[in-house]
Every structure is written in C-alpha cells, then in structure tokens.
Amino acid sequence: MTTTVPRASLGTVLAQWGRIGCIGFGGPPAHIALLRKLCVDDRRWLDDREFEDAVAACNLLPGPSSTQLAIYCAWRVRGRAGALAGGAAFIVPGLVAILALAALFLGDPPTWVRAAGAGAGAAVVAIALQAGWSLMPPGWLRAPQQSSRLRWSTYLLLGAVAAATVGPWLVLVLIACGVAEILFQRPPLPTRRPTAALPALALAGAGTGVLAALSWTALKVGALSYGGGFVIIPLMQADAVEHHRWMTAAEFLNAVALGQITPGPVVHTVAVVGYAAAGLAGGLLAAAVAFSPSFAFILLGADRFDQLRGNRRVRAFLDGAGPAAIGAILGSAVPLTLALTETWQYAVLAGAAVLTLVLRRGPVLTLVTAAAAGVALTVAGAPLPH
Numbered sequence: 001m002t003t004t005v006p007r008a009s010l011g012t013v014l015a016q017w018g019r020i021g022c023i024g025f026g027g028p029p030a031h032i033a034l035l036r037k038l039c040v041d042d043r044r045w046l047d048d049r050e051f052e053d054a055v056a057a058c059n060l061l062p063g064p065s066s067t068q069l070a071i072y073c074a075w076r077v078r079g080r081a082g083a084l085a086g087g088a089a090f091i092v093p094g095l096v097a098i099l100a101l102a103a104l105f106l107g108d109p110p111t112w113v114r115a116a117g118a119g120a121g122a123a124v125v126a127i128a129l130q131a132g133w134s135l136m137p138p139g140w141l142r143a144p145q146q147s148s149r150l151r152w153s154t155y156l157l158l159g160a161v162a163a164a165t166v167g168p169w170l171v172l173v174l175i176a177c178g179v180a181e182i183l184f185q186r187p188p189l190p191t192r193r194p195t196a197a198l199p200a201l202a203l204a205g206a207g208t209g210v211l212a213a214l215s216w217t218a219l220k221v222g223a224l225s226y227g228g229g230f231v232i233i234p235l236m237q238a239d240a241v242e243h244h245r246w247m248t249a250a251e252f253l254n255a256v257a258l259g260q261i262t263p264g265p266v267v268h269t270v271a272v273v274g275y276a277a278a279g280l281a282g283g284l285l286a287a288a289v290a291f292s293p294s295f296a297f298i299l300l301g302a303d304r305f306d307q308l309r310g311n312r313r314v315r316a317f318l319d320g321a322g323p324a325a326i327g328a329i330l331g332s333a334v335p336l337t338l339a340l341t342e343t344w345q346y347a348v349l350a351g352a353a354v355l356t357l358v359l360r361r362g363p364v365l366t367l368v369t370a371a372a373a374g375v376a377l378t379v380a381g382a383p384l385p386h
Contacts, residue, residue, distance in 0.1 A: 007045045013074050013082045018089035020070070024263045025364055031066035031265075039073050046076060057305040060314055063222050063294050064265045067091065071298040072305075083298055091291055094264025095271055099283050101258050102275040106251060111384070112375055118385050119374020120261075120367045121253025122345035123352035125336045127260060127363045130356040131230040132329035139323055151184060152323045159327025164334035167238025171224045174321045174328070178226075181320025187312030213244055214277045215289050221270050222290035226318065226325040232267060233332040240273045241339075247276040249339030250385045256336075257371075260363045267291065341385045344377050 008016075020034045032055060039046045046054075054076075058068040067090065074086025105117055136156075143152040155177040162173040217239045221232045233256060240246050240255075247255070255276075259269030267290050274286025301308070308314055340346060348370050355361040355369065378384055 008043070008077045008082070010078060010081060010085050013078050013086045014089045017070060017074055017086035018093065021090040021093040021264050024090075024094070025261075026362060027260075027266060028064075028066035032069065035066075035069060035073055039077070046073065050076075053305065053309065057309050060308055060318055061294075061297050062224055062226050063297070064267045064291075067265045067267065067291065068294045068298060071294060072302055075298055075302050080299055083295065083302075087291075087295055087298075091264060091268075091287070094262045094268050095287050097262045098258050098268045098271055099275060099280065101262065102255070102272040102283060103280075105254050105258065106247070106272070106276055111378065114384050115375045115378035116371035117254040117257070117374070118250065118342070118345060119348050119377070120257035120371040121250060122340055122348040122374070123367050123370035124253050124256045124260075125333050125340075125349050126352035126356045127256075127366060128230050128233060128329055128333050128336060129353070130363075132326055132333075133357070135326045135329070139326055143319070143323075148319070151181065151320070155181070155320050155323040156327035156330075159324035160331035161327075162324075163234035163328040163331030167234045167335065168243060170234050170238075170328055171220050174224070174226055174324050177324040178317035178319075178321035182313055182316045185312070185316040185319070187316050210244075210278050211282070211285060213239070214246075214274055214282055214286055217273065218270050218286040218289035219293070221267060223293035226321045230266065230329040230332065231325045232269060233336070234328050236270060236273055237332070237335055240276065244277065246273060249335075250341070251276060253336065253339055257367050261367050342383055344382045345374075345385070348373050348377075 016038055020031065020038065024031050024034055036051055040048060040051050051073075054069055054072050055065075058065040058072060061068055067087070070090040071083050071087035074090075075083035078085070104113060109117070140149065140152065143149045158173055158177060159170075162170045166173075217236060220235050225231045225235055237252055241249050241252050252273075255269050255272035258272055259266045262268060268287070270290045271283040271287040275283035278285070337349070340349065351373065352366050352370050355366045356363070
C-alpha cells in the first residue's frame with residue numbers, strides 16, 4: 001500500500017497546482033509534462049518510477065486521466081486534503097475562463113464573435129481526427145497477436161459507427177466492447193477489489209428535469225468515458241443538440257473549441273453544455289458532476305493503484321473499451337461535419353486539416369487561426385451560420 005507522508009504545505013499545493021491550471025494549455029501531454037517537472041524534476045516529491053506508474057494507472061481509469069494524475073500527485077504530496085485542494089486548484093482556473101467565454105458566445109454575441117466561433121467550430125473536426133489518429137499506433141502495438149488485432153479493429157469500427165449514428169447509446173457500446181474482451185481473454189477473477197467502484201448511477205433515474213438530465217450527461221462524461229478527452233464529444237453531442245436541444249449544432253462546435261483553447265482539462269467543455277442548459281448554475285453543476293468521479297477514484301482507490309495496474313480483468317476491459325473509444329473519437333467527425341452549414345466553413349476545415357494532420361500544429365494555434373479566418377471571411381462578405 002502506498003503511504004502519503006506530507007511533503008508540502010496546503011498553501012504550496014494550492015499555489016503550484018493553481019499555476020499549472022492557469023498555464024496548462026495543450027491537453028493531457030502538456031499537463032503530464034508540467035506535473036512531471038514540478039513533482040519529479042524540481043521538487044523531487046515523487047521519483048521517476050512512481051510518476052510513470054501513476055500515469056499508467058490513471059490511463060486505466062475512465063474519465064479525464066490528466067485531471068486524475070493531478071489529483072493523485074497532490075494526494076501523494078499532502079494526503080486527502082492535498083488531493084482536494086490540488087485538484088480544485090488545477091480545475092478552477094480553466095472552469096472560470098470557459099464559463100466566461102460561454103456567457104459571451106451563448107448570449108447575444110457581436111458579429112465578430114459569431115464569426116470567430118464559426119471559424120473555430122469548423123476546425124474542430126480536424127482536431128478530433130488528429131486526436132483519434134494519434135491514439136491509433138500505440139493502441140495497435142498493444143495488440144500484438146493477429147486474433148487480438150482483429151478484435152481491436154472490430155472494436156474500433158463499432159465505436160466509430162456508434163459515434164456517427166447512435167450517440168446517446170455510445171456508452172453502452174464502449175462497455176459492451178470491454179466486456180466482450182474480458183470474455184475473450186478469460187482472465188482469472190481478482191482476489192481483492194482493486195479500486196473504488198464507479199460512483200452510483202442513481203442520477204440516471206433521478207427525474208426528467210433539466211438538471212437531472214444534465215447531471216446524467218455530465219456523469220457519462222466524467223465516469224464512463226475511455227480513451228482520451230475527445231471521446232466526450234459524441235457522449236455529449238447527441239444529448240445537448242439532438243435529444244434535449246439545449247444548444248444548436250453550431251453552438252456545440254463553439255463549446256468544443258472553447259474547451260481546447262482554455263487551460264486545463266478538455267472536460268471543461270461540459271460546463272458550456274451546462275451553461276446552455278441552465279445558465280451559470282447549470283455550468284457549475286455539470287462541472288461538479290463530471291469531475292466528482294475523478295476525485296472519488298483517487299480518494300477511495302489511490303492506495304490500491306499497484307493492484308489496479310496488475311489486475312488482468314481491468315486491463316482486458318480496457319483492451320476492448322480503449323479501441324472503441326478511439327473509434328468513437330474518429331466517428332465523432334461525422335456529426336461534427338454535418339453541423340457545418342456554410343461552404344466557407346469547409347474551406348476552413350480543409351486548412352485546419354493541413355495544419356493539424358500535415359504540419360502537425362497544436363490545437364490552440366489551429367483553432368485561433370481558424371477563428372481569425374472566420375472573422376476575415378465574414379468581413380469580406382461570407383454569410384454567418386444560422
């Protein structure tokens with residue numbers, strides 16, 4: 001069992017994790033690099049092996065892995081109080097920023113804001129494709145045998161088709177692929193419970209009101225998503241745009257773009273959906289529900305991370321759910337593309353694809369460039385999406 005000897009004050013945790021929350025642009029790779037520099041290189045609170053083990057264990061958990069890593073590192077530095085303080089400090093800066101931008105983009109924005117959103121929204125498709133494509137090689141290499149690679153490809157295809165066609169039921173497809181792989185591998189039953197159970201899913205039947213429906217959407221994002229931040233797109237889009245009609249397709253594209261250009265975890269996107277559904281209270285509720293599982297996983301199960309990494313059933317489940325999640329990220333490009341309504345947006349998408357897939361530029365630069373292109377094109381007379 002891992003011990004948590006206090007290694008820093010709560011003030012230090014708040015300051016250092018808050019700093020990462022403010023400058024953590026670029027998604028999980030940037031967050032991991034910043035946490036490594038702080039905890040391993042600069043302060044030597046953790047050694048290399050412990051940090052790598054934490055990264056691996058967090059990747060086995062559903063939900064935002066870099067957020068869970070931030071909470072875990074704070075737990076190792078200052079125990080449970082540190083986990084709560086560090087996790088909040090990591091999350092809050094980006095949450096404040098994205099809620100402020102949500103108020104601007106979802107209210108009655110000026111023309112230039114609508115134009116910037118239309119341009120950035122067009123580029124989201126390219127960002128999603130790049131995110132899914134980058135996850136494919138390591139996933140393929142983890143399935144060395146021909147039979148397991150055939151299953152890997154099948155799960156990938158199922159996830160892609162589900163994201164493109166039956167968005168609200170994507171979670172069931174991800175779980176089914178994980179269970180199927182457990183049955184194929186037939187690993188032995190664990191002798192001990194490796195980590196905390198998933199939070200109770202009582203919210204699913206809590207009622208039919210807006211807040212109950214929003215809570216269920218946020219819970220799916222925080223507790224039942226696998227394979228990286230972009231898998232939350234198909235999990236949210238069908239609920240937010242088609243089923244509950246909290247926002248238009250163009251507004252959802254803006255929400256995804258805002259989640260990319262603000263610091264901190266991409267899961268902040270759910271706060272924009274919450275804001276569209278029920279104002280500021282909805283945004284705060286959606287964020288609280290989406291991030292609660294990450295805190296629960298660490299606070300209740302971090303001392304059993306070694307058992308989690310060694311549990312063959314957990315690994316088998318991820319061998320199935322993981323490629324399905326990658327497929328879902330790629331499949332999300334279909335409904336995102338269908339959300340584009342103006343011809344010039346497809347030209348912006350093509351340019352964004354060149355920036356991300358060919359020139360390998362980061363999402364922030366790509367989205368800012370696309371936003372600027374949207375403003376320039378509308379100034380030149382291009383129509384705004386309705």
